[in-house]
Amino acid sequence: MAPWKSKLPDVGTTIFTEMSALAQQHGALNMSQGFPDFNPPAVLQELVHQSMRDGHHQYAPMAGNLKLREWIAADTEQRTGHTCSPDSEITVGAGASSLIFAAIQAIVHPGDEVVVLAPCYDLYQPAVQLAGGKLRIVPLKSGNFHFDFDALADAITTETRLVITNIPNNPTGATWTLEELDQLADLIRETDALILSDEVYGPMVYDGQSALSILHSPALRERSLVAASFGKILHATGWKIGYIIAPKNWTDEIRKVHQYDVFSTGAPFQEGIARFLSSASGQAHLSELAPFYQEKRDRLLKGLAGSQWRFEPAEAGYFQVLDYSPFDERDDRAVTQSWCKQPKGLGIALIPLSPFYPAQDSSLKPPQKVRVCFAKNTATLDEGIQRLLHLPSLQKK
Ligand code: PMP
Ligand code: GLN
Numbered sequence: 001m002a003p004w005k006s007k008l009p010d011v012g013t014t015i016f017t018e019m020s021a022l023a024q025q026h027g028a029l030n031m032s033q034g035f036p037d038f039n040p041p042a043v044l045q046e047l048v049h050q051s052m053r054d055g056h057h058q059y060a061p062m063a064g065n066l067k068l069r070e071w072i073a074a075d076t077e078q079r080t081g082h083t084c085s086p087d088s089e090i091t092v093g094a095g096a097s098s099l100i101f102a103a104i105q106a107i108v109h110p111g112d113e114v115v116v117l118a119p120c121y122d123l124y125q126p127a128v129q130l131a132g133g134k135l136r137i138v139p140l141k142s143g144n145f146h147f148d149f150d151a152l153a154d155a156i157t158t159e160t161r162l163v164i165t166n167i168p169n170n171p172t173g174a175t176w177t178l179e180e181l182d183q184l185a186d187l188i189r190e191t192d193a194l195i196l197s198d199e200v201y202g203p204m205v206y207d208g209q210s211a212l213s214i215l216h217s218p219a220l221r222e223r224s225l226v227a228a229s230f231g232k233i234l235h236a237t238g239w240k241i242g243y244i245i246a247p248k249n250w251t252d253e254i255r256k257v258h259q260y261d262v263f264s265t266g267a268p269f270q271e272g273i274a275r276f277l278s279s280a281s282g283q284a285h286l287s288e289l290a291p292f293y294q295e296k297r298d299r300l301l302k303g304l305a306g307s308q309w310r311f312e313p314a315e316a317g318y319f320q321v322l323d324y325s326p327f328d329e330r331d332d333r334a335v336t337q338s339w340c341k342q343p344k345g346l347g348i349a350l351i352p353l354s355p356f357y358p359a360q361d362s363s364l365k366p367p368q369k370v371r372v373c374f375a376k377n378t379a380t381l382d383e384g385i386q387r388l389l390h391l392p393s394l395q396k397k
Helices: 015-026 042-051 066-080 094-106 124-131 149-155 178-188 246-261 267-277 280-304 332-340 378-389 393-397
Strands: 090-093 113-118 134-139 159-165 195-200 224-229 242-244 318-321 371-372
Touching: 042 267, 042 280, 066 090, 066 242, 066 267, 090 094, 090 246, 094 124, 094 159, 094 195, 094 224, 094 242, 094 246, 113 124, 113 149, 113 332, 124 134, 134 149, 149 178, 159 178, 267 280, 280 378, 280 393, 332 371
Parallel strands: 113 134, 113 159, 159 195, 195 224
Antiparallel strands: 090 242, 224 242, 318 371
16 A cells, blocks of 8 residues: 555644643643633523524534524624625634634635635645645734734735634734734735635724724635624533634635535524524624733733733733743743743643744744743632732743
8 A cells, every 4th residue: 555644743732732732631720722611691591491492403504504593694794894795795613613613615726825824723734735725924023013014015926825814813812903904904905815814803892992893804704704702702612613704705615615615504503693692792792802802812911011021001902922032941842841840839821822824934023932822711720810910930030
């Protein structure tokens, strides 16, 4: 038999799975993988139970529960001014991941160039690789992690098929401005490039900034695909319900993949979510989301203020990047491993930043930074602060 060759030779277990498993093994406080340690709203849980009692147990439609798609269309129009059809431009799938993956498989042909801004979520690179695409990695600015216009201008050419953006960004928490959307529109005007915008942390934006979607730009709408996740905005990452909005011709293509890799998902969850979001409780939940998470970010940062940790407050999302270079010289993987493996009661699991830098470009040296998830209840945040302040390397300095 001919030697067997992996299609993803450089891919191992994701850092999120690795760090959560290490946290469990060593009894460390887990502030690594991005999930809340509190429950979805009680009304939402009840509506999902009710949907089960009402018999929503069989396949949901391939495109998704119609009531849910109608809510998504109304919400999108209200937030961004973009009108999209629930029938032909919205598809619900197994989390945003499944639809980002399906979109990349549907769009990218072997040899197509795909521009990705780094640091970025770890899903994009293997998905592009499986489709046979060529990655062009563009580093975000090192200070505020916003995009570097000149670097992006160099990378986007007539060969570019797809530009993948993530607003707000995981891991950095950076969001975009309307001016930056206009700049992107200018950069791709003369090309055939599409934009795939991952907006799973969409409404969680702080300090009075507006929650921005790529769909706010009329110039970008006709060539943009936007992925979102109910897991994030409803504190229910394990339910794995997400959606993608795309122009009809691209929705047709995405559904050709989606109907064979996922087809249909979580019927009672979709129905319960649709009922919840159409209710006053659902609307109240969404309008409180940004202040709710901002309070958590502020609590974490206040706890670390005056210490040797350095940080720029996350503008959005539920992660905070922390710079440990003032007190530890080791690389980010080494520090996160050793801080997680401390004796019981002291260990803390964080995420190193290097896995967010696609492997292909070795010139991008990841900074000495780690990511903390602050989607945690007050007791966990306070315990996390104590553990971050009492790390052995910090004590020595
Ligand atoms: N994109 C980003 C930037 C993420 O952080 C995540 C993490 N969950 C996802 C996509 C996947 O979302 P979902 O859980 O809905 O698949
Ligand atoms: N998106 C989550 C994070 O960034 C992890 C999801 C996963 O484990 N794949 O932490």
